[in-house]
Amino acid sequence: MAKRSNGPGERISEAEHAVMEVLWDRSPISAAEVCEAICADRDWSIPTVKTLLSRLVQKEAVGTEPQGRKFLYRPLIARSEYVGVESRRLVNRLFGGRAAPLFAQLAESEALTDDDLTEIEALLREMRK
């Protein structure tokens, strides 16, 4: 199979996503700063973060800008975009593209809080207008 033309759209792995979250939170930042933000949590060392960052750069999900002799990293894709793609991927894979069954599923597995219900009701009213 012909290797998909890289570029934005290239799949972002779980570990890479964790790095993206840091960048979405504060950017541009250096590799060291990214590490400060997650190395403890995920029990990673600096080299790991650097590898993930370079893979993200390859995938054109993250861009670099030289700051003096150092590099700062900044996301090239918006979080909302990523989140949208992933959400739709799940809905397609597990629920045949229909959102309602997902909702029912979350309801059944008690993953919906009262606050969620209220918020969703509000959203629904909004959309119905």
Added chain:
Amino acid sequence: MAKRSNGPGERISEAEHAVMEVLWDRSPISAAEVCEAICADRDWSIPTVKTLLSRLVQKEAVGTEPQGRKFLYRPLIARSEYVGVESRRLVNRLFGGRAAPLFAQLAESEALTDDDLTEIEALLREMRK
């Protein structure tokens, strides 16, 4: 030494999931029948299906029962269970465990049909009782 018995909970890959879907649809069935159901779609050959089936058996996601000299495969985990786990995994990873933002996201990316809205409204009313 016994590799920690990876009980059910062991991650199911994308390709493996496609096989699970077939089994959830009709089971118990033979490897050949699974292939009949998806090989064309996914452009797989029988060996591929058999490999996926044995990996699923290893992961204790699928069980076998000898039918004569052949084997029939049947899922050991319920679809709803799998779907629930995966849904919650996504909600946790992308939305900090809150379902409302997921809903908002789907709304924003226009992944919600009118039917979805109606169904969800019905579910909400149901849950509010």
Added chain:
DNA sequence: TCGTTGCGGCTACAGACGTAATCGTAAATT
């Protein structure tokens, strides 16, 4: 100026995944 250090880049490597061919054996066929 010259060594030290910090950082990006290249290399490494095991385990998971996608995909499939081959092997061994038991059943079906002749």
Added chain:
DNA sequence: AATTTACGATTACGTCTGTAGCCGCAACGA
């Protein structure tokens, strides 16, 4: 009974992922 066939089991292998070490250069301090 011998041959063919049909499976499950074993083996293969390239890619992707997680995790990390080493190398070389540029900047900084002495």
